[in-house]
Amino acid sequence: SQQGEEDPQALSIQEGENATMNCSYKTSINNLQWYRQNSGRGLVHLILIRSNEREKHSGRLRVTLDTSKKSSSLLITASRAADTASYFCATEQTGANNLFFGTGTRLTVIP
Amino acid sequence: DADVTQTPRNRITKTGKRIMLECSQTKGHDRMYWYRQDPGLGLRLIYYSFDVKDINKGEISDGYSVSRQAQAKFSLSLESAIPNQTALYFCATSASQGADEQFFGPGTRLTVL
Numbered sequence: 001s002q003q004g005e006e007d008p009q010a011l012s013i014q015e016g017e018n019a020t021m022n023c024s025y026k027t028s029i030n031n032l033q034w035y036r037q038n039s040g041r042g043l044v045h046l047i048l049i050r051s052n053e054r055e056k057h058s059g060r061l062r063v064t065l066d067t068s069k070k071s072s073s074l075l076i077t078a079s080r081a082a083d084t085a086s087y088f089c090a091t092e093q094t095g096a097n098n099l100f101f102g103t104g105t106r107l108t109v110i111p
Numbered sequence: 112d113a114d115v116t117q118t119p120r121n122r123i124t125k126t127g128k129r130i131m132l133e134c135s136q137t138k139g140h141d142r143m144y145w146y147r148q149d150p151g152l153g154l155r156l157i158y159y160s161f162d163v164k165d166i167n168k169g170e171i172s173d174g175y176s177v178s179r180q181a182q183a184k185f186s187l188s189l190e191s192a193i194p195n196q197t198a199l200y201f202c203a204t205s206a207s208q209g210a211d212e213q214f215f216g217p218g219t220r221l222t223v224l
Contacts, residue, residue: 033212040199040218040220041217041218042115042201042203042215042216042217042218043154043201043203043213043215044215045212045213045214048212088153088154090213097159097161097167098144098156098159098169099156099213100156101146101153101154101155102153103151103152103153104153
């Protein structure tokens with residue numbers, strides 16, 4: 001399978017804490033994207049980081065990319081109950097025409 | 112109104128039946144995709160289309176077919192449904208290749224008995 005792997009599979013934290021989830025992939029990429037999915041609903045794009053970038057910020061989100069280790073992390077700071085969702089990384093692999101999604105991290109933020 | 116719509120939202124059918132899932136978009140995007148989602152497996156690509164005359168197989172196309180009727184419409188068919196096609200199906204669109212986010216529909220929950 002060309003899917004990425006997310007770690008951990010599930011994460012439970014208290015409101016106000018930071019949440020970190022990781023994504024590893026197997027081949028060279030053009031970019032890596034993070035998506036959020038509320039239960040049973042469509043995915044929503046959060047942030048994109050290109051292969052020549054190492055870090056990117058968007059509001060309370062911080063994404064890092066280490067192409068030498070073929071890994072990325074998503075940090076959500078000052079988490080809120082509304083952040084409860086599943087988070088997926090997706091890679092646009094070099095030479096491919098579409099995205100390959102990881103298996104997701106289920107985040108629960110306890111009020 | 113939603114930019115990407117899917118019909119039906121829920122469907123229960125029997126083994127052997129032909130099923131069509133429809134997707135429409137108002138974003139004006141050329142590229143459209145069909146994915147299925149199974150618990151613990153993330154999303155897997157079934158078919159994708161980069162314009163009306165372009166159809167490509169994805170990772171798991173066996174047992175499925177598609178039709179791109181117009182820029183805005185992309186349908187997925189299960190010619191003879193089987194129980195292991197029970198899943199959540201998503202349509203998505205994007206503007207172009209490379210560094211473009213995908214926009215997802217709300218999903219169709221399909222159950223094959």
